[in-house]
Amino acid sequence: MIITTGDRPLTEVAARAERLAERLGVPYAPRGNQSMSKLLSRYGDEEALVVLLQGVRLLRPDRPQLQFHPSMGFVRAKRVLKGESDPMLEAAGMVPGDSVLDCTAGLGADALLFAVHGGERSSVTALESSLPLYALLTEGMAHYASGLVEVDAALRRINVVHSNHLDYLRSLPDNSVDIVYFDPMFREPLEDSAGISPLRAYANSDSLSAESVSEAVRAARKAVVLKEKRGSGEFGRLGFAELLRPGTKTSYGVITIDQRS
Numbered sequence: 001m002i003i004t005t006g007d008r009p010l011t012e013v014a015a016r017a018e019r020l021a022e023r024l025g026v027p028y029a030p031r032g033n034q035s036m037s038k039l040l041s042r043y044g045d046e047e048a049l050v051v052l053l054q055g056v057r058l059l060r061p062d063r064p065q066l067q068f069h070p071s072m073g074f075v076r077a078k079r080v081l082k083g084e085s086d087p088m089l090e091a092a093g094m095v096p097g098d099s100v101l102d103c104t105a106g107l108g109a110d111a112l113l114f115a116v117h118g119g120e121r122s123s124v125t126a127l128e129s130s131l132p133l134y135a136l137l138t139e140g141m142a143h144y145a146s147g148l149v150e151v152d153a154a155l156r157r158i159n160v161v162h163s164n165h166l167d168y169l170r171s172l173p174d175n176s177v178d179i180v181y182f183d184p185m186f187r188e189p190l191e192d193s194a195g196i197s198p199l200r201a202y203a204n205s206d207s208l209s210a211e212s213v214s215e216a217v218r219a220a221r222k223a224v225v226l227k228e229k230r231g232s233g234e235f236g237r238l239g240f241a242e243l244l245r246p247g248t249k250t251s252y253g254v255i256t257i258d259q260r261s
Ligand SMILES: C[S@@+](CC[C@H](N)C(=O)[O-])C[C@H]1O[C@@H](n2cnc3c(N)ncnc32)[C@H](O)[C@@H]1O
Pocket: 103, 104, 105, 106, 107, 108, 109, 110, 111, 127, 128, 129, 130, 133, 163, 164, 165, 166, 183, 184, 185, 186, 196, 199, 202, 203, 204, 205, 206
């Protein structure tokens, strides 16, 4: 992956792109007047992260372009800000101030919801193992402008970490985070999930391991939550109780931590 900017970037945007490249240890490619395909072939690479004034996108000639955008996360965040409920937050039993570890950050929509509902006293850490997706997310969370102050503030509060969740979970002390959340790539994709299909090309699609769940249970104080396709065998295989919701194609499964033990 190389990191570049759009045509004729502001100095501040070029500096941001350069800093990000340095932090990630990947080449910074000044854009000049070059087309993206020329730039990629000059660097002998096939993937570019393009830093823009208020956004960021991921490009590969053979794959759909992926832009940082909280999409449904923004719609859900607005509902939560109005005091409406959200099934994920209910499944997690999250109250403002709780700490959350989102083990499968993706485009950060769920992490945004946790940060909006959790408020300023909460802490939300979002882990992403794919380097291009991590780069998209860390830059997007830091600079995306949604038009809503509360949403932008929540995006900026999320601590995005490039890590495989099993390694990260193993490093955590017992009972150190209120909620641990998993939303892995579904074993059988939902055909009409427009939000997730462009992400699939860049994502880690490994199945969730029993060891990750057991480390999550050790680290969690309140609950471990799994999102999967409704009726998925993953709930039973990994020990989650599926919460069925009428008329939905996805479900949340929960392992509630017994706080007396
Ligand atoms: C279905 S997406 C998550 C979508 C996310 N909940 C959202 O709201 O945008 C799953 C993400 O988890 C990442 N992932 C899968 N396995 C992982 C692992 N072991 N550690 C960290 N991230 C992982 C994938 O790369 C992908 O980006």
